[in-house]
Amino acid sequence: MDATHRPVISATGLYTPPETITNAELVDSFNEYVRRHNAEHADAIAVGDRPALEPSSVEFIEKASGIKSRHVVDKASVLDPGTMCPRIPERANDELSIMAEVGVTAARQALERAGRAPGQVDAVLCAASNMQRAYPAMAIEIQHVLGIDGFGFDMNVACSSATFGIQTAADYIRAGNARSVLVVSPEITSGHLNWRDRDSHFIFGDVATAVLVEDAAMAPADHWDILGTKLKTVFSNNIRNNFGFLNRAAPEGAGQPDKLFVQEGRKVFKEVVPMVAAMIVEEADRLGIDPRSLRRLWLHQANAGMNRLIAQKVLGHEASEDESPTVLDTYANTSSAGSIIAFHQHSGDLVAGDTGIICSFGAGYSAGTVFVRKAG
Incomplete structure (x- = not known):
C-alpha cells in the first residue's frame, strides 16, 4: 500500500448529555406505570382477558445487562409514567437539529484533539442507528455547521x-478520494426505545461520538494505524425497528410496539457471540496477528455477558477490565457509539506498538472490526 494513502485514526470526540437516569429511578418510574396499568385493567386481568404487567427491579436489570445508569437528552419525560419517552421540541428548519447539535460537539472535540482545522477535512459521514429525518442528510448539516468544504452522507447499519x-472512511483514504474524513455518530437512542417494555426498558442511553480518519501523511504523531477492517452482515429479525417514512401515516402510527426497538434477546446472544468471536479470530489470522496478543478489546457495549464470552473466545482466557474495558455500566447501550466511547476513554494509556480491536455488532445482524496499532 502506498504510504501516502495509509488510513489512521487521528483522534476521537465524545459528547455526553448532562442528565443521568439511575436504575433505581428507572425502576420507580416503570413500576408506577405497571401499577397504573394493572389498576386500570383490573377487571380484564381478573377474568384472564389481559395479562397483568410484571414490575421491574434494579437486580433484574443489572443481572440481565450489567447496566447501572444511562445518559439521556430528556430525563423528565422519560421518567414521567404518563409519558415514558423523550419530548424533544421540534425545531424550525432554519434551526440546528438535535442530532446535528450533539454530533457537532463531538466532532469539534475530535478536530481539536487532532489539531485539525475544519477546512482541512474532506468529508463527513453521519453513521447512526436512527436518523431524525430522511433528508437533507444529517451529515450535510453537520458539515455545514463545521464549515467543511467537501461532501457528506448518512449511513445506517x-x-x-x-x-x-470507519471502514468507509478508510477506503476513501486508501483510494486517494479523501485525506481527512469525520465519522460522526449521534445516537439519541432514547427516542426509539420502548420504555414500557420490561425486557428492554433499561437498555439504551444517549450520546454522540466522532472519529477522525486521515491519511497518515497528514496525521498528528499521536495516532492509531488502521491495520485492517472487516465487515459482515447476516439477515435476522431478532433485532428490529419497523418505524419509517412509509408507515408514519398509518392509523396506529408510531405508538405500536414494533415501531420501536424490539428484540429476541436470548436468540441474539446465542447467535451473535460465536459469529463475532469467529470473525475477530479469522480477521486477526488474516492480518498475521495472534488474537491472544491483543492488548485491548474495545467491544460494542450492549451486554456485559456477551462481551465477557466474546473476549474469552478471542483471548483464550477470562478478560480483565484492563483487557476489555466497559462503559456499559454508566452509559448503557449507546448503539454504534459504544465501542467508540470505550476506545475514547480507555486508549490513552497504551504505548507505541500496542495492538487492539474496535468491534461492534447489532441488528442486521451486522458486525464490524477495526484492528489498530498505536503509532510511535
Missing part, C-alpha cells in the same frame, strides 16, 4: 454504523 463508517 444499526449498532455497527460507526465501524462501518
Whole structure:
C-alpha cells in the first residue's frame, strides 16, 4: 500500500448529555406505570382477558445487562409514567437539529484533539442507528455547521454504523478520494426505545461520538494505524425497528410496539457471540496477528455477558477490565457509539506498538472490526 494513502485514526470526540437516569429511578418510574396499568385493567386481568404487567427491579436489570445508569437528552419525560419517552421540541428548519447539535460537539472535540482545522477535512459521514429525518442528510448539516468544504452522507447499519463508517472512511483514504474524513455518530437512542417494555426498558442511553480518519501523511504523531477492517452482515429479525417514512401515516402510527426497538434477546446472544468471536479470530489470522496478543478489546457495549464470552473466545482466557474495558455500566447501550466511547476513554494509556480491536455488532445482524496499532 502506498504510504501516502495509509488510513489512521487521528483522534476521537465524545459528547455526553448532562442528565443521568439511575436504575433505581428507572425502576420507580416503570413500576408506577405497571401499577397504573394493572389498576386500570383490573377487571380484564381478573377474568384472564389481559395479562397483568410484571414490575421491574434494579437486580433484574443489572443481572440481565450489567447496566447501572444511562445518559439521556430528556430525563423528565422519560421518567414521567404518563409519558415514558423523550419530548424533544421540534425545531424550525432554519434551526440546528438535535442530532446535528450533539454530533457537532463531538466532532469539534475530535478536530481539536487532532489539531485539525475544519477546512482541512474532506468529508463527513453521519453513521447512526436512527436518523431524525430522511433528508437533507444529517451529515450535510453537520458539515455545514463545521464549515467543511467537501461532501457528506448518512449511513445506517444499526449498532455497527460507526465501524462501518470507519471502514468507509478508510477506503476513501486508501483510494486517494479523501485525506481527512469525520465519522460522526449521534445516537439519541432514547427516542426509539420502548420504555414500557420490561425486557428492554433499561437498555439504551444517549450520546454522540466522532472519529477522525486521515491519511497518515497528514496525521498528528499521536495516532492509531488502521491495520485492517472487516465487515459482515447476516439477515435476522431478532433485532428490529419497523418505524419509517412509509408507515408514519398509518392509523396506529408510531405508538405500536414494533415501531420501536424490539428484540429476541436470548436468540441474539446465542447467535451473535460465536459469529463475532469467529470473525475477530479469522480477521486477526488474516492480518498475521495472534488474537491472544491483543492488548485491548474495545467491544460494542450492549451486554456485559456477551462481551465477557466474546473476549474469552478471542483471548483464550477470562478478560480483565484492563483487557476489555466497559462503559456499559454508566452509559448503557449507546448503539454504534459504544465501542467508540470505550476506545475514547480507555486508549490513552497504551504505548507505541500496542495492538487492539474496535468491534461492534447489532441488528442486521451486522458486525464490524477495526484492528489498530498505536503509532510511535
